[in-house]
Amino acid sequence: MxxxxxxxxxxxxxxxxxxxxxxxxxxxxxxxxSEPPCLKQEYFEELLKSRKCVGLKVKPESDLGKGVYADVEFGEGALVLKDQMLxxxxxxxxxxxxxxxxxxxxxxxxxxxxxxxxxxxxxxxxxxxxxxxxxxxxxxxxxxxxxxxxxxxxxxxxxxxxxxxxxxxxxxxxxxxxxxxxxxxxxxxxxxxxxxxxxxxxxxxxxxxxxxxxxxxxxxxxxxxxxxxxxxxxxxxxxxxxxxxxxxxxxxxxxxxxxxxxxxxxxxxxxxxxxxxxxxxxxxxxxxxxxxxxxxxxxxxxxxxxxxxxxxxxxxxxxxxxxxxxxxxxxxxxxxxxxxxxxxxxxxxxxxxxxxxxxxxxxxxxxxxxxxxxxxxxxxxxxxxxxxxxxxxxxxxxxxxxxxxxxxxxxxxxxFFPLQSCMNHSCQPNAKAFKRDEDRDGQATIIALRTILKGEEITVSYIDENLPLEDRRTQLADYGFECRCAKCKEEDQ
Ligand SMILES: C[S@@+](CC[C@H](N)C(=O)[O-])C[C@H]1O[C@@H](n2cnc3c(N)ncnc32)[C@H](O)[C@@H]1O
Incomplete structure (x- = not known):
């Protein structure tokens, strides 16, 4: 090998x-x-600016690696992000x-x-x-x-x-x-x-x-x-x-x-x-x-x-x-x-x-x-x-x-969508990709599924989150990880 x-x-x-x-x-x-700033942080700040994305932050080192966070409150149905592919x-x-x-x-x-x-x-x-x-x-x-x-x-x-x-x-x-x-x-x-x-x-x-x-x-x-x-x-x-x-x-x-x-x-x-x-x-x-x-x-x-x-x-x-x-x-x-x-x-x-x-x-x-x-x-x-x-x-x-x-x-x-790809998965997501009416070109569109408070991590589901725990685990294995979201932890007890 x-x-x-x-x-x-x-x-x-x-x-x-x-x-x-x-x-x-x-x-x-x-x-x-000369103590340089964190390059990852700087890169994502520039990217958010170039995409004219307001109200979002990419944290380079969260629990699950990188993650996207709300910097303002998003109401249910609000457009959180339109990401242009690289x-x-x-x-x-x-x-x-x-x-x-x-x-x-x-x-x-x-x-x-x-x-x-x-x-x-x-x-x-x-x-x-x-x-x-x-x-x-x-x-x-x-x-x-x-x-x-x-x-x-x-x-x-x-x-x-x-x-x-x-x-x-x-x-x-x-x-x-x-x-x-x-x-x-x-x-x-x-x-x-x-x-x-x-x-x-x-x-x-x-x-x-x-x-x-x-x-x-x-x-x-x-x-x-x-x-x-x-x-x-x-x-x-x-x-x-x-x-x-x-x-x-x-x-x-x-x-x-x-x-x-x-x-x-x-x-x-x-x-x-x-x-x-x-x-x-x-x-x-x-x-x-x-x-x-x-x-x-x-x-x-x-x-x-x-x-x-x-x-x-x-x-x-x-x-x-x-x-x-x-x-x-x-x-x-x-x-x-x-x-x-x-x-x-x-x-x-x-x-x-x-x-x-x-x-x-x-x-x-x-x-x-x-x-x-x-x-x-x-x-x-x-x-x-x-x-x-x-x-x-x-x-x-x-x-x-x-x-x-x-x-x-x-x-x-x-x-490869550089910002969307930083979003972690949750089996109880607060946002969703690909809302039908928004999807007229190849951009990734992320919409809030409920109110997302300032400071909350924005998560999407990579799979059908309504499946039973075991099926979710099997599907997420295709993405190469075991889910550590709150819903999985709770159902696992
Ligand atoms: C699309 S990336 C998301 C961004 C990633 N955290 C990073 O650092 O680039 C997907 C990877 O993030 C991690 N991840 C995302 N959601 C997770 C979750 N609910 N539980 C455990 N790991 C997760 C896994 O390593 C997964 O393969």
């Missing part, structure tokens, strides 16, 4: 420094006399069902395009909802918890037989020739293609396209404008991730994000307070530490050590299972290295760092869910006055029949 690849062995000191929680003296050259990705299987902005995950195009594209891909046999084959990696394919019961249409059970639409109708939905009744009320942003011409990523605006390009996509784009060192290797990496576990795509984004941040820091230098405190002559490695800082704040363990054993794997096979997924990560990293390796950021290509990044996505309660406008559209038609409804349904009924029971699937993926 502990065999090391070259980068791991050669750069072990730098890798340890990257995995240590940021300490005030870490590679920054503080003199003993990196996120739509699940590969979900791409068939939803066409969304590759940066902010808003639905794009038009209701007609969403519907026509889904039916077209369904007819090609590509729909995620048609998949019934199982593989030993199934339990690892989607680290999402099932905390979205209120989004009932996310279900993928397809009970009714679909009635195909004529090909010309599907084509006219996709090319904009057929406008569905009342669809103008559900207008979506037009598609902006990827500037690197990969034909894979689309955006809701030039701003999203440019920001994604600068943050990670320029290195991960498979198109002609890509900055990857080998596009063929990149395509192989993507193919391997799609066939095994799409969490590798997210890990690649985290690495690309850090490399590009490093390159910017190197060119433009540090700004403001950091520059003043650290002087101008920072080493390349201390710049890498700085570039890595947003990722360093996430709660992490090695993926192959923390991932829960899937139900179809016997306990006696645990050692070989963990070795198998470590080998899988190692293969994925090898492909990524061939595609985007950067000598100055070499420690990022160690298996230890790769394992910790994947573990970070696995352990944090960080589902990405965006509700579908297609569902809203059909609900709107259903609510029309009887005469209007009858007229509209003459057109929409055959479309619903062609879509089947899964007529609307929400956008689903995984993401």
């Amino acid at each position: 502990e065999g090391k690849c070259n980068v791991d062995a050669e750069l072990s000191d730098q890798i340890s420094a990257l995995l240590e929680p940021p300490s005030p003296n870490q590679g920054l050259g503080f003199s003993d006399e 990196v996120g990705a739509q699940h590969s299987s979900n791409k068939v069902d939803c066409l969304v902005c590759s940066y902010c995950f808003r639905f794009i195009g038009s209701v007609e395009l969403q519907i026509g594209r889904k039916i077209y891909l369904q007819e090609l046999g590509l729909s995620s909802t048609d998949e019934c084959a199982s593989s030993p990696m199934d339990g690892l394919q989607d680290s999402s918890n099932d905390d979205h019961d209120n989004l009932g249409t996310c279900s993928s059970s397809d009970l009714k037989e679909r009635i195909p639409l004529p090909k010309e109708i599907v084509a006219s939905l996709m090319n904009g020739q057929l406008a569905l009744p009342y669809s103008e009320q559900f207008a979506l942003p037009s598609l902006v293609p990827c500037p690197g011409s990969c034909g894979e990523a689309y955006y809701c605006s030039k701003l999203c396209a440019g920001t994604d390009w600068d943050q990670s996509h320029s290195l991960l784009c498979t198109g002609e404008g890509s900055r990857a060192i080998c596009r063929e290797a990149l395509m192989k990496f993507v193919e391997h991730a799609n066939e095994t576990n799409d969490i590798f795509l997210l890990a690649a984004k985290a690495i690309a994000f850090t490399i590009l941040r490093y390159q910017k820091l190197k060119v433009y230098g540090l700004q403001g307070e950091h520059a003043r405190r650290n002087g101008k002559s920072r080493s390349d490695f201390s710049l890498l530490l700085e570039a890595w800082k947003p990722m360093s704040m996430g709660f992490k363990r090695r993926w192959w050590e923390c991932v829960a054993l899937p139900e179809d794997v016997d306990c006696c096979d645990e050692v070989s299972f963990r070795k198998q997924i470590r080998d899988l990560a190692s293969m994925s990293l090898q492909l990524l290295k061939e595609a985007i390796y950067d000598k100055e950021c070499a420690p990022l290509f160690s298996l230890d760092i790769y394992g910790h990044i994947i573990g970070m996505f696995e352990l944090n309660n960080l589902d990405l869910v965006v509700a579908s406008p297609v569902e809203d559209y059909f609900l709107y038609i259903d609510d029309l006055p009887p005469d209007d409804k009858e007229t509209a349904e003459r057109i929409t009924r055959p479309i619903l029949d062609a879509l089947g029971d899964d007529y609307s699937v929400c956008c689903q993926g995984s993401a």
